[in-house]
Amino acid sequence: MTYTENLWIFFSLLFGIVIVPGVDMIFVLANALTHGRSAGLFATAGIIVGSLVHSLFAALGVGLFASLMPVLFRPLLIVGALYMAWIGFTLMRSSITVDQVRATDARSNGEAFRRGIVSCLMNPKAYLFMLAVYPQFLRPDFGPLAPQAAVMAAMTAATLLFVYGGLSVAAGRAREVLVGNGTATIWVGRAAGLLLILVSLVTLWEGVSGGTR
Numbered sequence: 001m002t003y004t005e006n007l008w009i010f011f012s013l014l015f016g017i018v019i020v021p022g023v024d025m026i027f028v029l030a031n032a033l034t035h036g037r038s039a040g041l042f043a044t045a046g047i048i049v050g051s052l053v054h055s056l057f058a059a060l061g062v063g064l065f066a067s068l069m070p071v072l073f074r075p076l077l078i079v080g081a082l083y084m085a086w087i088g089f090t091l092m093r094s095s096i097t098v099d100q101v102r103a104t105d106a107r108s109n110g111e112a113f114r115r116g117i118v119s120c121l122m123n124p125k126a127y128l129f130m131l132a133v134y135p136q137f138l139r140p141d142f143g144p145l146a147p148q149a150a151v152m153a154a155m156t157a158a159t160l161l162f163v164y165g166g167l168s169v170a171a172g173r174a175r176e177v178l179v180g181n182g183t184a185t186i187w188v189g190r191a192a193g194l195l196l197i198l199v200s201l202v203t204l205w206e207g208v209s210g211g212t213r
Helices: 003-018 023-035 037-068 070-093 109-121 124-132 145-169 171-180 182-209
Strands: none
Touching: 003 145, 003 182, 023 037, 023 109, 023 145, 023 171, 037 109, 037 124, 037 145, 070 182, 145 171
16 A cells, blocks of 8 residues: 555545544534634634644654554554444444534633633544554654654644534534434444444554555
């Protein structure tokens, strides 16, 4: 598999995870619906900053394993693949819906931005994604890890901006779709879970067989 193909798979998985309704999405919608499009966009910006912090920690962790304990790097991939499959299985079995979007008490765009950072840093889904998914795609096989991490962080930020920023711009319709159509959000979660399982199986096969990318 080439580096470009690796990035395409990462992007597909990333997009599938981001569009699953969760804490960060609800936070953006709440700000956009109660305080306007600008507040939603500032909340989105805060979440993007938080995601960059997650990306940095994930890159540092993978880098330490690759440089200090290279023997353990492949077992890390195998464990991560199994963990990712478990997350996917959980998503497929769960019924993810946005029951209600409560009003926020943020008084300014700056406060929405700061709370967006906190929301992302406290989001367990983000930690699960970084712990289980990043090691599968941030690989020494493709050269230095720092440029790879920078590209993946930029892709993450751009995807969050596209999805959450789009929700902020079209908050009214977005809320109607997400809150009023529970079936759609359930199937979004199941599709993302299936994608996680498929990618984890590919990674698990490569880890067990000892093949290289």
